Amino acid sequence: MTDLSTKLSAYLDGELDAADAQMIESLLESDPAVQAELDALMAADALAQEQFDALLRDPVPLSLAQKIKSTPVGIAPARPASRPIWGAVAAGLALFIVGGMGGFFLKDQTSPGATVVANAGWLADIADYHAIYASQQRHLVEVPAAESAHLVKWLGSTVGVQFSIPDLSEFGLTFEGGRLLVANGKPVAQLMYRQPDGVVIALCLQSGMNGGTMPAPGFKQQTIKGFDFVSWKSDGVNYVVIGPGGKSGLADIAALAAREV
Amino acid sequence: MTTAEKFKIEMIGLLPRLRRFALSLTRSVPDADDLLQDACTTALQRWHQYDPAQPLDRWMFRIIRNLWISEIRKRKVREGQGQVPAEEATELQTADADDTLNAKQVQARVSALPPDLAQPLMLVCAEGYSYREVSEFLDIPVGTVMSRIHRARKLLASALGHEEGIAT
Numbered sequence: 025m026t027d028l029s030t031k032l033s034a035y036l037d038g039e040l041d042a043a044d045a046q047m048i049e050s051l052l053e054s055d056p057a058v059q060a061e062l063d064a065l066m067a068a069d070a071l072a073q074e075q076f077d078a079l080l081r082d083p084v085p086l087s088l089a090q091k092i093k094s095t096p097v098g099i100a101p102a103r104p105a106s107r108p109i110w111g112a113v114a115a116g117l118a119l120f121i122v123g124g125m126g127g128f129f130l131k132d133q134t135s136p137g138a139t140v141v142a143n144a145g146w147l148a149d150i151a152d153y154h155a156i157y158a159s160q161q162r163h164l165v166e167v168p169a170a171e172s173a174h175l176v177k178w179l180g181s182t183v184g185v186q187f188s189i190p191d192l193s194e195f196g197l198t199f200e201g202g203r204l205l206v207a208n209g210k211p212v213a214q215l216m217y218r219q220p221d222g223v224v225i226a227l228c229l230q231s232g233m234n235g236g237t238m239p240a241p242g243f244k245q246q247t248i249k250g251f252d253f254v255s256w257k258s259d260g261v262n263y264v265v266i267g268p269g270g271k272s273g274l275a276d277i278a279a280l281a282a283r284e285v
Numbered sequence: 286m287t288t289a290e291k292f293k294i295e296m297i298g299l300l301p302r303l304r305r306f307a308l309s310l311t312r313s314v315p316d317a318d319d320l321l322q323d324a325c326t327t328a329l330q331r332w333h334q335y336d337p338a339q340p341l342d343r344w345m346f347r348i349i350r351n352l353w354i355s356e357i358r359k360r361k362v363r364e365g366q367g368q369v370p371a372e373e374a375t376e377l378q379t380a381d382a383d384d385t386l387n388a389k390q391v392q393a394r395v396s397a398l399p400p401d402l403a404q405p406l407m408l409v410c411a412e413g414y415s416y417r418e419v420s421e422f423l424d425i426p427v428g429t430v431m432s433r434i435h436r437a438r439k440l441l442a443s444a445l446g447h448e449e450g451i452a453t
Binding site: 026029030033034037039064065067068069071072073075076077079080081082084085088089091092093095096097247248249250268269270 | 289292293296297298300301302304305308318321322325326329330393394406407409410411415416431434435437438439440441442445
């Protein structure tokens, strides 16, 4: 009786009227087969929710966020209105994804290996922290810049990574101090910088997920949860610079940080 | 910060959800990213039409969906025949899903669901829409929303190895 199963599905969504809901609840108490059917639908629902949630953790191409930032609102684009975006551009986009910074993005889609998932989780956690801490004025950091020597020793030993605090003042960034975070169950050192206009840029570092010492594959740019990320690996350590979505020059900041950290 | 800048920042923050929505329509990552980019461009052009009292996500969902329907129509013209847009989904597609269910060829993935089943399921399960809201958004009867969500769950449950139970 598909009709009853359909009602069970609607019951899960709270979409039945009172009479039907009461009927379902009575059946659930008296008929194990009905309860088993509900359990099966709930398992399917949990699976669907898990997979839909996982899609939110997929990185969005950084170029799109940057394009939104740079496009004036309410003005028609320079391109012809009838451009064949779905044909020719698809081929170009595919090349771009494979060849450019979107490689990580595509890799996420096509080969969700454990390391890739773990890395994505690390950055997603960092995004959550940044969303909270970047808006803090008085309590931006745990340990202020005035105690930099202590910060380096403390975070270095906790995270298990020796590092130096990069001087990013040529980008107008003032070092404010640092925090200890936890991402993917492992400690993360977070160094916070602030622009004169108050915008916060952070450099985070974490000991490599697998303790690997693979050579750095270059910088990866992604947008996760509305923030831009430029990440890289070096000597078994994962690094990322994070800033507000659409911020220009983040890759240059990351390049300098990579040299100095 | 100007209103336009806030609009952009909110749009950037929505990108993961907008992309998920686009994927539920296209079932293809390159198509979804192309669609998302075009939708953002369209939204920025039509910014003056946006009512800030309304949720931006739903306004963007509508733009994405309209662009995709337009694209599907173009493809049908180009290819002579093609995919059927979600809002034109018929019982035949549901019957196809039944056939697939019976053949037990569906993997337990939402990405393996037909778009006309995946869309209402995503809107209810992930976006918290009511059946009535999905009905209005997709322009299909509430009863169809209910049956498609049920069918989607049954396909997934079957792929998970649950017996057909009382629904056969």
